[in-house]
Amino acid sequence: MTDGNYTKRQKESLKLWIELLRYSNKLEQIIDNKIRYNYGQNISRFDVLSQLDRAKPEGLTVGELAGQLIASKGNITGLLDRMQKDGLIEKEAKKNDRRSYLVRHTNKGRALFAEMAEKNAQWVETALADIDIEHMKEFAQFLSKSRNSLD
Amino acid sequence: MTDGNYTKRQKESLKLWIELLRYSNKLEQIIDNKIRYNYGQNISRFDVLSQLDRAKPEGLTVGELAGQLIASKGNITGLLDRMQKDGLIEKEAKKNDRRSYLVRHTNKGRALFAEMAEKNAQWVETALADIDIEHMKEFAQFLSKSRNSLD
DNA sequence: TTTATTTATTTTACATGTAAACTATTTTTG
């Protein structure tokens, strides 16, 4: 099927899709590079710490955590193992269910996250500096609403 | 720094950033799953074929190709090796520069891409069905413009 | 209660992404 066979709606959908991928991947790349260069971490680890930081103090099970992550999901076992080895998170067996355990960030993890989060806010602000605040709000709402219809 | 210490602009930037990542990753996931399930390929391979399909007939060098890809970039050597093994692309030595070579999609790769591209247009259209076409145009333009200021 | 099913996580095998070091080749410069 050549370009001419796409409907008007398909063409616009494809354009938007491409632009979304390009913009989002580029932005993600920029932030990931900053996190790697400045903290030796990456977006996946930042994501994990971020979810643990807003979780209840006793922590989250692997399943709960996986459900909240933005990107990764798969192979979370290895990711958590490495983060534990780096002293960023800790695991605690659950009393009532021996299949499961709780994950929390350690003081070290909490401190690192606080630092990264602050820097991240600055980096993101800089990256989006050319967008006026009204457009931002409108755009974020639009995305949030549209995301629900993806299910 | 707690939430209260972020400026209004930082808060809005972070909200938009999160929504963008969530929406874009979810959409990418949906399409990637479709491509995997229906064609045993993935978004990276689709991206490669897509760039080769719009390239000049003699093909692209690895460097040119890498520069046009949306996501991957890194470790393109292995990706191209596997695609060559699957008969989707072919390589041709360059006469005037023995460091470099040209990459093209084969007939098989071209046919597969045509099929995938058509299906992809339908999938993307369905995923974005709840967005009216005026918003799409506006949104795509906005992203395209904003992306330039990321550099 | 014994068996079957479901749930939570891990393991395996492999594809892909990242960074840095390396090889080969070409181009530049003195």
Add this chain to the structure above:
DNA sequence: CAAAAATAGTTTACATGTAAAATAAATAAA
């Protein structure tokens, strides 16, 4: 031309992503 610098890709080592099968424990069903 010879040495230095730049360019094109590859290799290495490792982190991460994906899917399917496996393991273990908890729950439901007969």
